[in-house]
Amino acid sequence: MSSEEMLYAQGAKIWVPHAELVWESATLEESYRKGAGFLKICTESGRLKEVKLKADGSDLPPLRNPAILVGQNDLTTLSYLHEPGVLHNLRVRFCERQIIYTYCGIILVAINPYAEMPLYGPSIIRAYRGHAMGDLEPHIFALAEEAYTKLERENCNLSIIVSGESGAGKTVSAKYAMRYFAAVGGSESETQVERKVLASSPIMEAFGNAKTTRNDNSSRFGKFTKLLFRNQMGVMYLQGATMHTYLLEKSRVVYQAQGERNYHIFYQLCAARSKYPELVLDHQDKFQFLNMGGAPEIERVSDVEQFNETVQAMTVLGFSIQQIADIVKILAGILHLGNIQVSKKFNEGSEEEDTDSCDIFHNDIHLQITGDLLRVSAEDLRRWLLMRKIESVNEYVLIPNSIEAAQAARDALAKHIYAKLFQYIVGVLNKSLHNGSKQCSFIGVLDIYGFETFEVNSFEQFCINYANEKLQQQFNQHVFKLEQEEYLKEGITWTMIDFYDNQPCIDLIESRLGVLDLLDEECRMPKGSDESWAGKLIGKCSKFPHFEKPRFGSTSFFIKHFSDTVEYDVNGFLEKNRDTVSKELTQVLSESNMSLVKQVMTLEEIDTLGVDPAKSSTLGGRVVISAGRKQVVPSKQHRKTVGSQFQESLASLISTLHATTPHYVRCIKPNDDKVAFKWETAKIIQQLRACGVLETVRISAAGFPSRWLYPDFYMRYQLLVYRSKLDKNDMKLSCRNIVMKWIQDEDKYRFGNTQIFFRAGQVAFLEQVRANLRKKYITIVQSVVRRFIYRRKFLRVQIVINGIQRHARGFLARQRVQKMREARAGLILSKYARGWLCRRRYLRLRHSISGIQTYARGMLARRKFHAMRDHYRAVQIQRFVRGALARRAYQKRRRNIIICQAAIRRFLARRKFKRMKAEAKTISHMENKYMGLENKIISMQQRIDELNRDNSNLKHKTSEISVLKMKLELKKTLEAEFKNVKAACQDKDKLIEALNKQLEAERDEKMQLLEENGHAQEEWLSQKQTWRQENEELRRQIDEIIDMAKNAEVSQRNQEDRMLAEIDNRELNEAYQRAIKDKEVIENENYMLKEELSRLTAGNFSLHGRKASNASSQNEDDVGYASAKNTLDINRPPDLLSKNYSYNDSTSLVVKLRAILEEEKQKHKNLQEQYIKLASRHKPTEDSFRVSELEVENEKLRSEYDQLRTSIKHGVEINELNAQHAALQEEVRRRREECIQLKAVLLQQSQSMRSLEPESLQMRGNDVNELMEAFHSQKLINRQLESELKAITEEHNSKLVEMTQEIERLNNEKDELQKVIFESIDEFEDANVDTLRQNDRYLRRELQKAVAQFLLVQEELKLANAKLKAYRQDGGQLEHKLEEEMIRNKSNGTSTDVGANVTKQKSQNPQGLMKFHSSDLDKILQRLLSALTPRTVVGLLPGFPAYLIFMCIRYTDLTNADDDVRELLSKFVIQIKKMHRTPHPIENRVIWLVNSITLLNLMKQYGDVEEYVKFNTEKQNQQQLKNFNLFEYRRVILDLIVNLYQALIMQIQGLLDPKIVPAILNNDEIQRGRQAHGMRSRATSIGSSSSPEHGGGPAWKQLIGQLEHFYKQFQHFGLDNCYAEQIFHQLLYFVCAVALNCLMLRGDICMWETGMIIRYNIGCIEDWVRSKKMSNDVLAPLAPLNQVSQLLQSRKSEQDVHTICDLCTSLSTAQVLKVMKSYKLDDYESEITNVFLEKLTKELNARQMQKSNSDEFTIDQKFIQPFKVVFRYSDIKLEDIDLPSHLNLDEFLTKI
DSSP, X not given: OOHHHHHTOTTOEEEEEETTTEEEEEEEXXXXXXXOSXXXXXXXXXXXXXXXXXXXXXXXXXXXOOGGGTTOSBGGGOSSOSXXXXXXXXXXXXXXXXXXXXXXTTEEEEXXXXXXXXXOSHHHHHHHTTOOTTTSOOOHHHHHHHHHHHHHXXXXXXXXXXXXXXXXXXXXXXXXXXHHHHHHSOOTTSOXXXXXXXXXXXXXXXXXXXXXXXXXXXXXXXXXXXXXXXXXXXXXXXXXXXEEEEOOOGGGGTOOOXXXXXXXXXXXXXXXXXXXXXXXXXXXXXXTTTSSSSOOOOTTOOHHHHHHHHHHHHHHTTOOHHHHHHHHHHHHHHHHHHTOOOEEEEOTTSOOEEEEEXXXXXXXXXXXXXXXXXXXXHHHHHHHHHEEEEEOSSSEEEEEOOHHHHHHHHHHHHHHHHHHHHHHHHHHHHXXXXXXXXXXXXXXXXXXXXXXXXXXXXXXXXXXXXHHHHHHHHHIIIIIHHHHHHHHHTTOOOOOOOOOOOHHHXXXXXXXXXXXXXXXXXXXXXXXXXXXXXXXXXXXXXXSTTEEOOSSOSSEEEEEOSSOEEEEEOTTHHHXXXXXXXXXXXXXXXXXXXXXXXXXXXXOOOOTTTSOGGGSOOGGXXXXXOOSSOOOOOOTTTSOOHHHHHHHHHHHHHHXXXXXXXXXXXXXXXXXXXOTTOOOHHHHHHHHHHTXXXXXXXXXXXXXXXXXXXXXXXXXXXXXXOGGGOOTTOHHHHHHHHHHHHOOOGGGEEEOSSEEEEOTTHHHHHXXXXXXXXXXXXXXXXXXXXXXXXXXXXXXXXXXXXXXXHHHHHHHHHHHHHHHHHHHHHHHHHHHHHHHHHHHHHHHHHHHHHHHHHHHHHHHHHHHHHHHHHHHHHHHHHHHHHHHHHHHHHHHHHHHHHHHHHHHHHHHHHHHHHHHHHHHTSHHHHHHHTTTXXXXXXXXXXXXXXXXXXXXXXXXXXXXXXHHHHHHHHHHHHHHHHHHHHHHHHHHHHHHHHHHHHHHHHHHHHHHHHHHHHHHHHHHHHHHHHHHHHHHHHHHHHHHHHHHHHSOOSTTHHHHHHHHHHHHHHHHHHHHHHHHHHHHHXXXXXXXXXXXXXXXXXXXXXXXXXXXXHHXXXXXXXXXXXXXXXXXXXXXXXXXXXXXXXXXXXHHHHHHHHHHHHHHHHHHHHHHHHHHHHHTTSOHHHHHHHHHXXXXXXXXXXXXXXXXXXXXXXXXXXXXXXXHHHHHHHHHHHHHHHHHHHHHHXXXXXXXXHHSOHHHHHXXXXXXXXXXXXXXXXXXXXXXXXXXXXXXXXXXXXXXXXXXHHHHHHHHHHHHHHHHHHHHXXXXXXXXXXXXXXXXXXXXXXXXXXXXXXXXXXXXXXXXHXXXXXXXXXXXXXXXXXXXHHHHHHHHHHTSHHHHHHHHTOOOOOSSOEEOOGGGHHHHHHHHHTSOOHHHHHTSOTTHHHHXXXXXXXXXXXHTOHHHHHHHHHHHHHHHHHHHHSOOOHHXXXXXXXXXXXXXXXXXXXXXXXXXXXXXXXXXHHTSOSSOOOHHHHHHHHHHHHHHHHHHHHHHHHHHHHHHHIIIIIOOSSSTXXXXXXXXXXXXXXXXXXXXXXXXXXXXXXXXXXXXXXXXXXXXXTOOHHHHHHHHHHHHHHHHHHHHHHHHXXXXXXXXXXXXXXXXXXXXXXXXXXXXXXXXXXXXXXXXHHHHHHHHHSOOSGGGHHHHHHHOSSSOHHHXXXXXXXXXXOTTSOOOOHHHHHHHHHHHHTSOOTTTTOOOOSOOTTOOOOOXXXXXXXXXXXXXXXXXXXXXXXXTOEEO
16 A cells, blocks of 8 residues: 555545635545545535546645644644645634744744733743743744844844734734843843833834724834844843834825824824813814824724823933923924815906915914914915925026915925924934943844735835835745755755745836836926826836736736735826925924924934934934035935835845844734634735745745654654664664654655654654554553453442342341331321310310400401591591682682783783884984994004004014024034033033032931941040049048048057058059959050041042942941931941041131140149149148149140140141140150059058068058058059040040031032032023033033042041051050050959959859950851851751850840940841842851841840740740840841842742753653653754753652752751741742743643643652641642643543533633643544633633633742741750850850
8 A cells, every 4th residue: 555545545634725715624535546536525514525636646635734733833843734734733723722923944923813912921021031942832032032042142133024914913023022122131230221122112103103904003114123232241231222214104194094094193192182282182083184084093092091101101211391392292283284274266356266376364273373383484384385486597486386286285294294203203212222332232123014905006005015025035035045054954965946036026126227217217307297107117117027017008007026916006106206395395394493393304314224323313312413514405306216215225224134143023914804813714825925934834845844853753653663673772773763664765754963854744644654553552452451341340240239139138128027117106196196186176266266256346346436537537628628629710810810911011012112113223323333333443453553563573574584594504503512512511421420429428428427426425425424433432532541541540550550551452453443444445445446547548549439338338238226227337438537537627727726725724723623632631742742743744734835826827736736746645655654663662562561560560651651642643644644545535536527527518519519510401402602611611610629629638638647547556555555564463463362352342244145345246247157157057056146146135235235236236137138149059048047037036035025935934034135125126137037038049949940840841750761742842952852861860859859958958957847848838839830831831742641740740749748747738839730730631521611610720711721722632532622612711710719810821930928937935045055166256255
């Protein structure tokens, strides 16, 4: 049996031609035999017929493709590649599955659904991102992703060519392609370029689209949009865009066919007329330019909303409010211009019509409104509409226009204005979209008009079809040859075939003596006409094969285009090609007082594709008008015609496309009625032929159209050979064995490098063989299974029958006994029942008789009462009726009398009226009536005189036009200077922007500095108060000791000496303890000064800059204690401090010196008071000592004061202050040495006193005074040191205040400068050149001044830094000496018994604290956060760092250090935020998620909140925070936990994403190594498709292994189970979303087998979750995926609709229908009918579920479920926590 006989067997399905349906499906009634002359078939309609055949069988009807190939994503993968197969595949996808996109090679075929489709949301964009064409279902996003990926990979220019006839959806396809590029190429750091690109679409649609008979939103111009991309770190970012337009249909402005509309913007403006009352607009039907088509409305479109969207888009793209208002006025002016009525004109003195002229009334309201809106002279406009100027040899001749000529001039002017306005808007858009920087590459999107043919085709249709011819030629040269190159790439040799080339048709149009050339030649002729041009065409172009002349007449011609033969009507060709407009009318508009009208009318025609858009526009989106010299208007002979301009721009476009890598989108219009999913076969087949799809199919069919990857072919057809012929390790050899066994002819197939290529029909033949073998094997299996089933059924029935018989006999016996028992019981019951019934009957009868008697008596009484009442009422009615009759008679008589009186009065009135009428006709009455008319005539004459005077004034102004022209030339020359000024202003703008940034930084830092200064002042006052109390206490104690020494008696000297010695020792130890405390305070202050000096040194070079950390703190550090911003960081910004020390003002220096002088006077006064007190209490030796000291000090102060005054006079005060400071330092050093010597003497004396006997102590009593003097001198030295430290601190504070004042002054000055600059910029447009020059000079002068001040400040800063460095060195030396002295004192003190006594007096501190110093916070957090590795954390207590931080918080609470706790928590939050915002391993994120949760729980547990402390022990309640309420910080840390959770989830999802689809959808454990089903994939190859487990095991095991890894990490780092379950709940939601979205976008795997695969793989995940003993809620997100798998495996008949609805409770209606429409039937499954789908849709929509109303069939992958943080009680004791040594925190933290 031959292959033809096998394929054309009985029951085979074929295609036969049909008159209406084009092709009709039929079934063979008899098998075909070679040599047969006919075939018996039965069509789908049930009609039997015979098809005649040739003897050789060469005209056999085409076969239908197998069921597996029906609905393929790519038309070229069909086995039978012919016209009916392609048409049927598209119809199945479009009508049955409602899929609008299909591939045809590299072409994307898009069919307009005329309905909203849920295919373009953000989730769909994310689904296609990163996938190659062929991985998912065909989509415009897949094509865009292919182009974008090629752009990233090869960095080359690309283009997307969208073509199709009007109404096919080209504009929508181009818009969605640009939306995809804007989405994937957008950047948060950019200025929203993608938003501007998308905002340009509403503007261009409003001004360039209109409703036609075929499309409600038809583009009436061509548009080529370049999306400019910039390469940044290997990623292409959308940088801008440019737009180029072609051949706007200007004639639509003044004329529309029936059922069509003008451009959308006119109707939008009329609908929104209430917003612009000054435009005097009305309903669109009132305007002549809008009511021609008779279709003012578009269904389901609101013009008001569209207008608002257009205005909003214009605002986004840089149109100012004034520009928008001017554009609206121009549009309204065009509408009113169309309503100007041109009327007939009659000859003077007669009623004869003047046919050569016409007239427009002066008071035409629309003429006046047009002049007002366009700011032009209405009289001039009227004049040149009625007249035209003809140039003769030496003069101009004015000729009147006829009515037709005037109307033509009016329409030409309207078209000209709109075309220029459209050009201006495109220029502004290009300026806004293009930022002027150099781009890396671009992707061009071409949206151009499709092939058009109407009943009457004119010049516009000719140009449109000419452009489509050129594009089709480019398509032929690229696509058809690319198909042949693929075979060469695969290493297959075959015969090259020819393809259709439309070059002859293009030669007919654009060659020498072609259509365009003859048209231009005729336009140059003085008396050229359309008829003469048509005659030349017939005479010259008849030699071209694509040209046909009409049979009758000579007013049309035919051109055979690639799509169809089109007849063109020559009427209007010349006029439209010339596109002439009156120069006088354009001159009137050029003299408009509206700047925009002037700019629009002086625009030049440019090639938008060949000109840089950045050079064709200026600031504010305004088009530059070249005015360097007077423009010479070209003559008619040299002006370019519309046809030649279009030919040049089209050639430029084609050259651009040739320089790019093109991608093609062919849009198909399914019907002319715009009905959703309506299929018109004849129309569609004509479009498929026209757009090249069938030609692509023909090329593929001539070669090897069917192509299979080796793994796919192996998995599909492995059952066709014995298993011994198969080898999984060598699939290529196995496939060769399969093919060679069944296909004997080697010409029917080829083996490529990665694919097998088959001739047409061979895959269908293999499918038929596969189906026969499966049928054979299935029959055998069915017979065995049936025998097994029926035998098992018989055995079951036999056992059941025996059991039934046994139970039946027992049941009958029991039933008989039961009846006997019931009979006996019935007799007894009946006896008692009869007696009871008789008694009840008697009692009821007696009761009834008594009741009847009662009711009868009552009825008789009521009847008597009613009779009496009725008699009384009748009497009353009679009385009222008699009265009413009497009144009615009286009223009737009275009315008759009144009628008689009225008749008499009417008679008298008529007589008087006749008499008055006769008097009115007299002359005296007429004189009285017209007495005021003379006054009106006089006033009218005065009005006429005024109008004459105005007319003379206007003539005078006309004479001034020449003068104004000269001024205009002068202004144009000034415009060149304006450009130079603009460039300079741009440079200044950049400088101003830098200054603004600096001012912002200084403003923020100023506020922070003021707050820090307040805190420092408070600390200083508190410290000063403490020192004053200590000094008073010391003075009091010293006075007590002196009194005790003076009042002692000689007899008690020994006892007094012993007591004095003890007191001295105790006082010395106490003084030593206080000195230690003072040392700690001084060390803290010194450390703070060091920090400030280090920051000053580091910030020396950051005067005008701002560090990244400081800049980011404006947003990150706002964690707020009590919701305050930027109050937690007490450190000054380095740039601010560097500025603070750079100010040098003589006035502030004098104030500072005066303060120092006052301080020295106060010191002198205090010393005098001390001297007076001590002089009265001590011996002469002590007094003389103190007097001498005070005199020396006083003399020193006087000399310093004199020196300061002298230095101020000579301007060297800084040097003098430095010298005094050095002297003070030297004095401090000397006093410190004296103190040390005195302490040594005191120590020796004390030791000698203790070593002596009491007797010897009495002998040395005189030394007590010496010891007391030494002690007092020590105290004085300490006070002096304290005063010196205070002086230094106050000096620093005074400098800080001065610098703050200087910063405020500089800020005010810069604000004023900025205000002046901004005002000058706002007035930039209205300013003249002189003003601009003056502003430029002012800005230059201010800039020089600012630079000079900057250099001066830098100089002062260097000096201040040098001084501060010297101060720092001196402070370090002082600190070092002080430490040595303290160490020496400590060593001396520890050797005595007194020191031991002092240590015993220390109080016991609470437990569970970590002592730290605020200066070490950065190091502590660095070692706890950055340096803490996961290996270290595993060996610690879970949440151990959180416990350490909380113990530090408790220490600050104990010491009531408010600033320390705020700084600690603020720095902790900032460090964690920086960590979760930067890339980090998952382990680190888990660690700090655990620690953050632990810290939050500890703050709740020890926060004195009853809800959380009820489980605490008594010890834990004692450790509650006493001074702080950290409620605000608990909220901040809670937000931090949520952020950490989201960052952790996103990072884990990124790792799981590539593993989900292989694990859930592709992993088939039954056939390991299997890929997903699919006939052809563009992105797969042999290397990538070998097996899913090549990466180390099955894909599902890899996914579960990854989840296991995360689970172990959560366990190791101590994450609570409730949080781990929340994380896995979110991860399983993500798994479900990714898998389900991929399944929805891959119709090739929607089959029964995929459902089984999904159920198995999901079951593995569920088993893993249950093995970890997680709750069942974790598996809830997998419900949609489980239901999809059950849906794929369920029966799909009408009886199963309710079952499916009950099954799919978690799936939306759109998802269920998407699966059903994409479902691929197996060979033995019943077909899914439309009735079933309709019934299912109805049932699904009737469900009460939240998702039922959603049209989206995808799940949002980016959704992250909220994180719930619960409180967990911790029983860990804080006092039991020790600090491990390996953390290296011992030097910073001390456990108390």
